[in-house]
Amino acid sequence: MSAELKYTPNEIEAKWQQFWADKKTFTVTEDPAKPKYYLLEMFPYPSGRIHMGHVRNYSIGDVVGRFKRMRGFNVLHPMGWDAFGMPAENAAIKNNSHPAAWTYENIAYMRDQLKQMGLSYDWDRELATCDVSYYRWEQKLFLEMYQKGLAYKKQSFVNWCPSCETVLANEQVEDGACWRCDNEVQQKELEQWFFRITDYAQELLDFTHKMPGWPERVLVMQRNWIGRSTGCEIDFALEGREGAIRVFTTRQDTLFGATFMSLAPEHPLALELTTPERRAEVEAFIDKVKKTDRIKRTADDFEKEGVFTGSYCVNPATGRSMPVFLANFVLVEYGTGAVMAVPTHDQRDFEFAKKYDLPLVVVIQPQGEALDPAAMAAAYTEPGVMVNSGRFDGKPSDSAKEEIADWLEQEGKGKKTVNFRLRDWGVSRQRYWGNPIPIIYCDCCGAVPVPDTDLPVVLPHDVAFTGEGGSPLARLESFITVDCPQCGKPARRETDTMDTFVESSWYFLRYCSPDFEGGMVDKARTDYWMSVDQYIGGIEHAVLHLLYARFFTKVMRDLGHISVDEPFTNLLTQGMVIKDGAKMSKSKGNVVDPDALIKKYGADTARLFSLFAAPPEKDLDWNEQGVDGCYRFLNRVWKLVHEYLSAVQGAVALDVRALTDEERTLRRAVHKTLKKVTEDIDERFHFNTAIAAVMELLNVLQGARLASPQSGAVMKEALDLLVQMLAPFVPHITEELWQQLGHTTSLADTAWPAYDPAATVDEELLIVVQVNGKLRSRLSVAVGIDEETVKAQALADDKVKVFTDGQQIRKVIYVPGKLVNIVAG
RNA sequence: GCCCAGGUGGUGGAAUUGGUAGACACGCAAGAUUCAGGUUCUUGUGCUCGCAAGGGUGUGCUGGUUCGAGUCCAGUCCUGGGCACCA
Numbered sequence: 001m002s003a004e005l006k007y008t009p010n011e012i013e014a015k016w017q018q019f020w021a022d023k024k025t026f027t028v029t030e031d032p033a034k035p036k037y038y039l040l041e042m043f044p045y046p047s048g049r050i051h052m053g054h055v056r057n058y059s060i061g062d063v064v065g066r067f068k069r070m071r072g073f074n075v076l077h078p079m080g081w082d083a084f085g086m087p088a089e090n091a092a093i094k095n096n097s098h099p100a101a102w103t104y105e106n107i108a109y110m111r112d113q114l115k116q117m118g119l120s121y122d123w124d125r126e127l128a129t130c131d132v133s134y135y136r137w138e139q140k141l142f143l144e145m146y147q148k149g150l151a152y153k154k155q156s157f158v159n160w161c162p163s164c165e166t167v168l169a170n171e172q173v174e175d176g177a178c179w180r181c182d183n184e185v186q187q188k189e190l191e192q193w194f195f196r197i198t199d200y201a202q203e204l205l206d207f208t209h210k211m212p213g214w215p216e217r218v219l220v221m222q223r224n225w226i227g228r229s230t231g232c233e234i235d236f237a238l239e240g241r242e243g244a245i246r247v248f249t250t251r252q253d254t255l256f257g258a259t260f261m262s263l264a265p266e267h268p269l270a271l272e273l274t275t276p277e278r279r280a281e282v283e284a285f286i287d288k289v290k291k292t293d294r295i296k297r298t299a300d301d302f303e304k305e306g307v308f309t310g311s312y313c314v315n316p317a318t319g320r321s322m323p324v325f326l327a328n329f330v331l332v333e334y335g336t337g338a339v340m341a342v343p344t345h346d347q348r349d350f351e352f353a354k355k356y357d358l359p360l361v362v363v364i365q366p367q368g369e370a371l372d373p374a375a376m377a378a379a380y381t382e383p384g385v386m387v388n389s390g391r392f393d394g395k396p397s398d399s400a401k402e403e404i405a406d407w408l409e410q411e412g413k414g415k416k417t418v419n420f421r422l423r424d425w426g427v428s429r430q431r432y433w434g435n436p437i438p439i440i441y442c443d444c445c446g447a448v449p450v451p452d453t454d455l456p457v458v459l460p461h462d463v464a465f466t467g468e469g470g471s472p473l474a475r476l477e478s479f480i481t482v483d484c485p486q487c488g489k490p491a492r493r494e495t496d497t498m499d500t501f502v503e504s505s506w507y508f509l510r511y512c513s514p515d516f517e518g519g520m521v522d523k524a525r526t527d528y529w530m531s532v533d534q535y536i537g538g539i540e541h542a543v544l545h546l547l548y549a550r551f552f553t554k555v556m557r558d559l560g561h562i563s564v565d566e567p568f569t570n571l572l573t574q575g576m577v578i579k580d581g582a583k584m585s586k587s588k589g590n591v592v593d594p595d596a597l598i599k600k601y602g603a604d605t606a607r608l609f610s611l612f613a614a615p616p617e618k619d620l621d622w623n624e625q626g627v628d629g630c631y632r633f634l635n636r637v638w639k640l641v642h643e644y645l646s647a648v649q650g651a652v653a654l655d656v657r658a659l660t661d662e663e664r665t666l667r668r669a670v671h672k673t674l675k676k677v678t679e680d681i682d683e684r685f686h687f688n689t690a691i692a693a694v695m696e697l698l699n700v701l702q703g704a705r706l707a708s709p710q711s712g713a714v715m716k717e718a719l720d721l722l723v724q725m726l727a728p729f730v731p732h733i734t735e736e737l738w739q740q741l742g743h744t745t746s747l748a749d750t751a752w753p754a755y756d757p758a759a760t761v762d763e764e765l766l767i768v769v770q771v772n773g774k775l776r777s778r779l780s781v782a783v784g785i786d787e788e789t790v791k792a793q794a795l796a797d798d799k800v801k802v803f804t805d806g807q808q809i810r811k812v813i814y815v816p817g818k819l820v821n822i823v824a825g
Numbered sequence: 826g827c828c829c830a831g832g833u834g835g836u837g838g839a840a841u842u843g844g845u846a847g848a849c850a851c852g853c854a855a856g857a858u859u860c861a862g863g864u865u866c867u868u869g870u871g872c873u874c875g876c877a878a879g880g881g882u883g884u885g886c887u888g889g890u891u892c893g894a895g896u897c898c899a900g901u902c903c904u905g906g907g908c909a910c911c912a
Binding site (some may be wrong): 019192216217220221224225227229231246248249250251304327328329330331333334335336338339340341342346347349398419420539542543612613614615618619620621623625626628629630632633635679683684686688689691692693694695696699710765766768770772773775778810811812813815818819821822823 | 829830831834836837838839840841844845848849850851853865891892893894905906907908909910911912
């Protein structure tokens with residue numbers, strides 16, 4: 001093969017990447033004349049290098065983007081950087097550098113890598129969340145939320161390393177110890193900022209039932225996370241003093257069986273209710289619980305423990321005097337932080353009662369059975385028949401639930417309520433590399449928002465990184481010291497920064513008008529593009545990121561910035577990239593380096609393999625030999641086109657009426673493939689089967705012989721279509737071949753071809769003949785053949801007769817165009 | 826424990842509506858080209874019986890529905906994921 005005929009991916013790819021960049025092929029603006037399509041892949045954290053997960057994610061997205069573009073859509077396909085976060089700070093400590101330097105270097109390198117992939121991004125819209133031009137608007141939003149009461153401060157517990165004097169994220173706590181110094185981690189209570197996502201719990205839940213474009217399992221995970229439960233709040237009057245303990249329960253049908261009360265150790269009444277003689281023991285218990293880290297405390301094998309406060313309350317249904325305990329398994333954040341304990345019908349209460357020898361009263365029994373409290377080995381948690389419950393005796397517990405709730409409301413002893421598992425979103429991070437929370441603390445005025453005119457609060461550059469002594473910001477006097485915007489007296493800045501999930505909760509909105517100077521988003525432009533038509537990313541973000549982004553969308557809607565209820569119409573969650581049976585990771589040593597891959601095979605091969613090896617939502621098993629196979633395929637495509645180049649250049653115009661049988665058959669294969677590829681991409685996102693279909697077509701074309709003038713025309717059409725069909729998957733080689741086939745417009749700018757329906761119609765059908773459901777023969781018949789003729793042919797078939805001779809034909813079933821099944825016996 | 830996916834050749838996977846199971850690719854085997862290796866090309870390749878024609882068998886397991894089941898139903902086992910003291 002001569003040198004110019006050789007497939008040289010690296011040369012070709014650089015050439016066309018430059019071409020698309022020069023021509024600004026993928027730059028878009030709002031165009032009311034075209035249908036819009038907003039395609040988005042989750043933006044990467046600039047960790048240093050892209051990994052195979054990115055290659056896969058962005059290859060999938062690029063097929064959709066290029067395909068939709070060829071289909072006439074105005075495609076918005078942006079890319080950016082989720083650039084704040086802890087790794088930058090850790091790297092700074094380790095390398096004695098600055099998080100900004102580290103981050104921007106990584107971005108430059110990774111941008112280059114993405115460009116080498118040939119992805120169809122509108123790079124003019126690129127953004128980095130650590131840029132003040134981005135995070136300044138987030139500060140504005142924070143203040144708008146603050147004004148609406150959607151951002152607020154409250155006491156909350158954090159993991160605290162007393163030796164490093166710093167807050168630790170959950171993943172920095174290893175077996176209860178600090179990851180850096182190995183000292184014991186404590187729980188420390190700090191004032192922290194929260195977003196009131198719970199205000200939107202119901203709407204977030206309701207919409208999960210109106211999102212057909214999302215995978216059901218993601219919706220289920222979000223519903224579980226939101227965790228709505230309906231029940232009652234019931235007041236239990238305190239004995240011998242004013243006041244009451246309010247509980248939340250979903251099992252008000254067991255109220256008559258409540259024999260004691262369990263409070264969270266952090267409950268406000270915990271110490272108040274403790275009698276002097278119990279005080280020492282109770283305090284010791286509270287102390288012990290506080291020292292236990294939250295992960296351990298909520299582990300399933302954690303032993304139930306408690307302590308008696310010395311006080312009693314009254315069961316509002318029975319008048320029974322109930323001892324009040326503190327229990328380590330009661331969570332202060334959920335419900336009211338207090339639980340009415342029904343040991344006969346709740347397993348936790350049962351174990352607790354057995355341990356502390358508390359009374360058991362059965363109030364629900366299985367149909368036709370009498371439970372003996374003394375003999376019970378576990379709580380009975382199923383529905384049943386009510387007993388020992390006064391006027392409700394004999395009723396089914398299911399319906400009594402509603403009646404007891406009504407009765408409590410009438411008596412003024414309780415009311416029906418809804419509770420959510422979802423908690424407000426704590427956004428304070430005692431970190432440097434994040435968006436500063438724009439608040440000033442004044443001794444006279446309290447928390448004061450930074451005035452609009454003083455925004456943004458710019459993250460100062462000149463800080464020291466030691467990893468100790470808390471956030472670097474908190475030690476930077478020049479940052480902290482500020483005059484109160486209200487009274488002018490000396491005040492102090494908030495030194496906490498925001499959780500990086502905040503930035504990723506609205507970046508998709510900023511992409512619509514990334515240059516807008518007047519606010520977070522330019523409403524007109526954002527209204528044109530939103531919602532995101534297709535969002536693609538890893539399943540690991542099923543809950544947090546995707547829920548926060550939904551929350552922010554609703555908040556920004558209510559603040560008047562945007563018009564949509566939901567950010568992402570369709571969601572595709574792609575599977576992981578696996579090698580040797582495990583997720584790629586440095587520790588396992590099974591990492592494939594995208595740079596090396598592209599250098600050796602080119603981006604087209606890397607893209608093709610990650611699309612061909614598995615459907616997008618499944619895990620992908622990386623296999624070097626499979627990559628070789630894809631490279632071979634591209635070489636065969638290259639060779640095929642060049643082999644026929646001179647023949648098709650001189651080809652006559654295609655005349656479909658003048659084709660030989662052989663030519664028609666070849667053309668049928670081409671148009672059938674085009675039909676399948678179109679449908680596989682557009683309707684199913686099954687890129688692996690689309691590619692397989694093109695491979696099959698290539699096998700057919702390789703065997704073709706050019707015998708007549710028209711066969712040159714058929715081959716020319718075949719090669720044009722073959723190249724066009726492959727364009728979304730392997731854009732560089734196809735642009736090159738397209739040009740060599742004599743076309744002058746860029747392939748990216750051509751319309752996706754339409755298949756000729758007439759050419760896909762079979763002239764003969766293959767009918768499968770079964771006897772008693774077993775395949776025995778095949779018949780080739782004319783398309784329009786009638787049922788009786790097919791049946792007769794099937795029965796007369798020699799291979800069929802072998803199995804029907806001497807048998808009685810009981811029934812003959814004909815599925816038109818498919819098969820005949822003869823029932824004999 | 827609860828919920829959700831999934832289980833198909835030596836491997837990744839295909840079978841879109843209940844109608845030819847294993848497309849396509851990898852691997853393997855034989856052959857051609859080559860001094861040789863690599864590349865490229867041709868042929869074969871679920872298992873099994875058979876020289877062959879052909880037969881039997883086969884989609885985790887056990888049943889069921891149906892003329893016909895990888896696909897539907899019931900049960901069961903295994904794998905992966907999510908949730909889990911949430912009152």
